[in-house]
Amino acid sequence: xxxxxxxxxxxxxxxxxxxxxxxxxxxxxxxxxxxxxxxxxxxxxxxxxxxxxxxxxxxxxxxxxxxxxxxxxxxxxxxxxxxxxxxxxxxxxxxxxxxxxxxxxxxxxxxxxxxxxxxxxxxxxxxxxxxxxxxxxxxxxxxxxxxxxxxxxxxxxxxxxxxxxxxxxxxxxxxxxxxxxxxxxxxxxxxxxxxxxxxxxxxxxxxxxxxxxxxxxxxxxxxxxxxxxxxxxxxxxxxxxxxxxxxxxxxxxxxxxxxxxxxxxxxxxxxxxxxxxxxxxxxxxxxxxxxxxxxxxxxxxxxxxxxxxxxxxxxxxxxxxxxxx
Amino acid sequence: xxxxxxxxxxxxxxxxxxxxxxxxxxxxxxxxxxxxxxxxxxxxxxxxxxxxxxxxxxxxxxxxxxxxxxxxxxxxxxxxxxxxxxxxxxxxxxxxxxxxxxxxxxxxxxxxxxxxxxxxxxxxxxxxxxxxxxxxxxxxxxxxxxxxxxxxxxxxxxxxxxxxxxxxxxxxxxxxxxxxxxxxxxxxxxxxxxxxxxxxxxxxxxxxxxxxxxxxxxxxxxxxxxxxxxxxxxxxxxxxxxxxxxxxxxxxxxxxxxxxxxxxxxxxxxxxxxxxxxxxxxxxxxxxxxxxxxxxxxxx
Numbered sequence: 001x002x003x004x005x006x007x008x009x010x011x012x013x014x015x016x017x018x019x020x021x022x023x024x025x026x027x028x029x030x031x032x033x034x035x036x037x038x039x040x041x042x043x044x045x046x047x048x049x050x051x052x053x054x055x056x057x058x059x060x061x062x063x064x065x066x067x068x069x070x071x072x073x074x075x076x077x078x079x080x081x082x083x084x085x086x087x088x089x090x091x092x093x094x095x096x097x098x099x100x101x102x103x104x105x106x107x108x109x110x111x112x113x114x115x116x117x118x119x120x121x122x123x124x125x126x127x128x129x130x131x132x133x134x135x136x137x138x139x140x141x142x143x144x145x146x147x148x149x150x151x152x153x154x155x156x157x158x159x160x161x162x163x164x165x166x167x168x169x170x171x172x173x174x175x176x177x178x179x180x181x182x183x184x185x186x187x188x189x190x191x192x193x194x195x196x197x198x199x200x201x202x203x204x205x206x207x208x209x210x211x212x213x214x215x216x217x218x219x220x221x222x223x224x225x226x227x228x229x230x231x232x233x234x235x236x237x238x239x240x241x242x243x244x245x246x247x248x249x250x251x252x253x254x255x256x257x258x259x260x261x262x263x264x265x266x267x268x269x270x271x272x273x274x275x276x277x278x279x280x281x282x283x284x285x286x287x288x289x290x291x292x293x294x295x296x297x298x299x300x301x302x303x304x305x306x307x308x309x310x311x312x313x314x315x316x317x318x319x320x321x322x323x324x325x
Numbered sequence: 326x327x328x329x330x331x332x333x334x335x336x337x338x339x340x341x342x343x344x345x346x347x348x349x350x351x352x353x354x355x356x357x358x359x360x361x362x363x364x365x366x367x368x369x370x371x372x373x374x375x376x377x378x379x380x381x382x383x384x385x386x387x388x389x390x391x392x393x394x395x396x397x398x399x400x401x402x403x404x405x406x407x408x409x410x411x412x413x414x415x416x417x418x419x420x421x422x423x424x425x426x427x428x429x430x431x432x433x434x435x436x437x438x439x440x441x442x443x444x445x446x447x448x449x450x451x452x453x454x455x456x457x458x459x460x461x462x463x464x465x466x467x468x469x470x471x472x473x474x475x476x477x478x479x480x481x482x483x484x485x486x487x488x489x490x491x492x493x494x495x496x497x498x499x500x501x502x503x504x505x506x507x508x509x510x511x512x513x514x515x516x517x518x519x520x521x522x523x524x525x526x527x528x529x530x531x532x533x534x535x536x537x538x539x540x541x542x543x544x545x546x547x548x549x550x551x552x553x554x555x556x557x558x559x560x561x562x563x564x565x566x567x568x569x570x571x572x573x574x575x576x577x578x579x580x581x582x583x584x585x586x587x588x589x590x591x592x593x594x595x596x597x598x599x600x601x602x603x604x605x606x607x608x609x610x611x612x613x614x615x616x617x618x619x620x621x622x623x624x625x
Contacts, residue, residue: 087523093521097514104515118524
């Protein structure tokens with residue numbers, strides 16, 4: 001059953017010279033109890049897409065078009081008051097930088113308990129007791145004494161665990177994790193990912209994992225969408241993306257992961273930079289950086305076409321070459 | 326017992342680590358080490374204690390006239406001398422401390438509460454910002470004293486109207502300071518995190534923003550306190566402060582103005598008291614600023 005369906009979502013931001021399109025016509029679906037990865041480099045619009053689901057942008061300078069259905073209701077048209085009831089209860093989110101995501105003047109117990117007090121009307125004592133359980137769930141040792149700690153007394157990994165505890169306090173049905181491990185040590189990254197995987201099974205929630213690391217996402221998610229310059233360029237099951245990436249950009253991302261086996265002296269990088277959202281190239285956004293570029297690529301935005309059922313790719317050159325072969 | 330067995334059988338390691346020192350004790354220790362905070366705090370404390378102990382140190386009647394003591398110079402009997410009605414200046418200055426400190430405290434409180442509300446609301450509800458800040462700009466365009474004179478004239482000569490006048494005259498400065506800090510804080514991730522938790526505006530403003538703007542707020546409160554004491558003296562001197570015979574410091578000076586050459590002590594001692602109180606609170610505020618808000622120190 002489809003829980004979340006994003007249809008043709010576009011996000012524009014106001015700048016001095018007018019409006020700039022940051023996300024352009026993105027569509028995807030997420031069923032109950034599933035995992036989705038969103039991959040792309042900085043500026044590809046993956047975080048903007050995620051923030052739109054909870055409508056966290058400064059609304060004065062943002063224009064959202066399209067539809068984001070959650071349980072059949074359009075989140076983009078929902079009154080703020082109603083949306084606030086969903087935030088934290090049904091949809092939760094964790095951020096990239098655990099160093100700045102916790103309020104320095106409140107204890108972690110206070111902050112974990114906040115969601116419970118808002119949505120479940122718990123008293124302070126009840127919320128603290130539940131916060132201890134939640135700290136146990138995210139495997140913070142000695143939870144009972146930790147609950148009165150302030151954020152500055154915790155390490156980065158611990159803080160991200162606290163953030164996760166805050167997010168799962170009300171057993172949400174959808175958890176959006178926006179680069180949850182980027183700011184952490186590699187060893188801690190693996191632990192946090194492991195924790196997210198376990199919690200997902202325990203609670204039975206869906207998770208959207210946003211990352212620039214295709215390897216990490218492919219390992220965690222069942223389905224992966226790849227974004228480039230605000231557009232969705234490939235949408236496929238994780239295994240397919242990992243084994244047979246079809247869009248040249250996905251291929252490049254995968255190649256950019258250094259292999260431990262090969263004796264490489266020089267790391268692979270996709271040449272060029274992501275285009276400025278105000279000055280996107282004509283035709284395919286990726287054309288200036290693409291090794292397969294054809295004259296036809298520069299004419300019009302290529303359509304998102306199925307390569308196989310359930311595998312969408314925005315690259316006619318690749319798709320039609322495949323057909324011919 | 327070997328090291329290995331100690332490791333296995335010993336109590337958990339955490340039990341041996343001393344509990345971390347609380348934030349407040351760290352803060353208190355740092356304040357105590359700060360010299361100007363110590364001096365300023367000492368001066369303010371002495372003034373407050375003297376004000377509280379006024380009935381014990383004097384005969385308790387600041388308005389008691391004794392015509393045979395008219396213009397008595399400072400002596401063992403009248404430490405600070407006596408005024409044109411033979412009232413003891415020492416007694417009046419001590420009782421004046423009560424009024425002046427109360428006016429300073431209460432108007433700083435009004436300015437802090439009002440400024441915090443206006444500042445946080447403008448920073449959080451961006452649509453209101455332009456309107457509220459233009460109102461504040463308009464208020465700032467008047468010198469605080471002039472504004473206070475106007476408000477005071479409208480409300481009539483009472484201690485409470487002096488407090489309201491001075492308090493509201495200082496709201497715009499406080500609002501700007503709070504707004505500036507709140508604008509920084511509203512963009513931080515933990516405010517987004519609170520929104521993700523489903524927190525409404527009220528909860529975010531009072532639970533997440535207010536505690537984090539307390540440091541600059543508290544620092545400027547001490548300065549407003551000092552300004553208010555000075556402004557009260559100025560208002561009294563102009564004849565629109567607390568009505569006589571209230572022995573506020575400004576009033577004593579105003580009443581001694583006509584005799585400044587022959588009976589200099591009438592103006593000198595309340596004047597010294599004002600300077601001392603202003604000096605003390607400023608030093609105290611400097612210390613608070615250095616400890617609570619180290620960034621400001623570098624900028625100045």
